[in-house]
Amino acid sequence: MAGAACSTGQPAAPAAPATAPAAAERLEQSFKAVLSDPRHGMSSFSVLAIRGGKVSYEGQFGMRHIDSGNPSLSRAATPATMYRIASISKLVTTMGVMRLVEQGKLHLDEDVGTYIGFSLRNPAFPNTKITLRMLLSHTSSLRDEAGYSWGANVALRDVFHRGGALWATHTVPGAHFAYSNLNWGVVGTLMEAASGERFDRLMRRLVLQPLGLRGGYNVAEFSSADWSDTATLYRKRVGEGAWNPGGPWVAQVDDTSAPAPVVAGLDRYVVGTNGTLFSPTGGLRISAADLGKIMLMFMDQGRHAGAAFLQPASVEAMFSRQWTYDAGNRNGDTHGGLFAAWGLGTQHFEHQAGAKSSLVEGGGFAASGHLGEAYGLLSVFALDFANRNGMVVLIGGTMHDPASTPGQYSALSRQEELLLTPLYENAVLPSQ
Structure with missing residues (x-):
């Protein structure tokens, strides 16, 4: 389904400055x-x-859902289509964290053991506390190598006590950046412990409902209409086998031809013991339009529909730099230059031409936000506070392994570059 300037459906904002017809046509043809x-x-x-x-x-x-056996059952992507947005979920989870901080239920610099009910320490630095701020900025020293998601019958207390040094790098907490999904499993757990609510429902109450957003972290509680509006994520590969660009699209997750999956053992789950169940790290399903609402809320310093959703100080805390790469001290793993600076649940993108974390060819877009990649999906959420500009890109699947199609001007995939630069040039820069 082709796009359009300010298309109908569920708008992310009131009437907008229209993209010029010539620019809109260039975008249509390019996309x-x-x-x-x-x-x-x-x-x-x-x-x-x-x-x-x-x-x-x-x-x-x-197409948000592809039926190769019966193409008439395939369904086009629409403004209402929700995607499992992968790690952009971390940014949204952080919004829930900041609401709990504002309520005094969480504190950014408190020892996380205060909330989760057991001592969480890097074995190499047993006297150094790990804080919520460290988790949100990927400086906690936790790592993913031994896993970061477990079932309802597993408690994180037992996972950490069994794992020992497998769960931590040999760097002092707070001093070194190492991107880790496990951080957000701990974040989800302490959010549950501090609130007494299951993570998926807590996020619905704290974030989704107040902002009028569809979707959530638990598809089993979606209406039939919302499940139908969820994009199936695809790759052109079967399991962990070789990619086959000439073959069929293979569903990876959210196959909407079947009923929405349920979390096994949820009826026996003890709230506050394992926040990984609903993937605070990557499990949110949401539309680009609703991510636009979030972006506008940030631009308006936490206000939505005329009312305060987050305090300006909370927005400032999320987007202020907590870590910046120092090449001389090698104070973090940049993943080939993709990570240069980090806030609380937010990435800072460089805007100079040639910078590996630059989002547009030639540079110029000084933005903060988050990226995502999982199950075939690639996603970008990036906003420029100074100019009140932003972009959202949600890709439901690629024909080729993104690792085999690297970007030409950045550490992104070429697929992402081919959407971001035209979108920026034709819909973000002054219209021509």
Whole structure:
């Protein structure tokens, strides 16, 4: 389904400055070409741009569900289509954290053991506390190598006590950046412990409902309409086998031809013991339009629909730099230059031309936000506070392994670059 400037459906904002017809046409042609490109093609994608604090473009392309046996049952991506947004979920989870901080139920610099009911320490530094601030900025020294998600019958207390040094790097907590999904499993656990609520329902109450957002972290509680509006994520590969770009699209997660999956053993789960169940790290399903609402809330210093959702100080804390890479001291793993600076649940992107974390060709877009990649999905959420500009890109699956199609100007995949730069040039920069 082709996109359009300020398309109908569920708008992310009131009437927006329209993208000029010529620019909108360039975008349409560029995006249609990318969708079917034999080297960089995708199953579907949904994009949104904000210029000057208002949505300037929204478009959806491709199919949110593909039935190769009966194409008439395939369904196009629409403005209502929700994607499992992978690690952008961390940013949204952090919004819930900051609401609990504002309520005095959590404190950024408190020892996390205060909340989760057991001592969590790096074995190499047993006298150094690990704090919520460290978890949110990936400086806690926790790592993923031994896993970061467990079932309802597992308690994190037991996981950490069994794992010993497998769960931590040999760096003092607070001093070194190492991107870790496990951080957010601990975050979800302490959110449950501090509130007494199951993570998925807590996030619905704290974040989704107040902002009027559809979706959530638990598809088993979706309505049939919301499940139908959820994009199936695809790869052109079976299991862990080789990619086959000429073969069929293979569903990886959220296959909406079947009923929504349920979490096994949830009826016996003890709240506050294992926050990984609903993946605070990557399990949120949400549309590009609703991510646009979140972006506008941040631009308005925490206000939504005329009311305070987050305090300005909370927005400032999330987007202020907590860690910046220092090449001389090698104070973090940059993943090939992709990570240069970090806030609380937010990444800072460099804007100079040639910087590996730059989002657009030629640089110029000084932005903060988050990236995501999982189960075939690639995602970008990036906003420029100074100019009140932003972009959202959600890709439902790629024909080729993104690792085999690296970006030409950044550490992103080429697929992401082919959407971000045209979107920026035609819908974020002054319209021509």
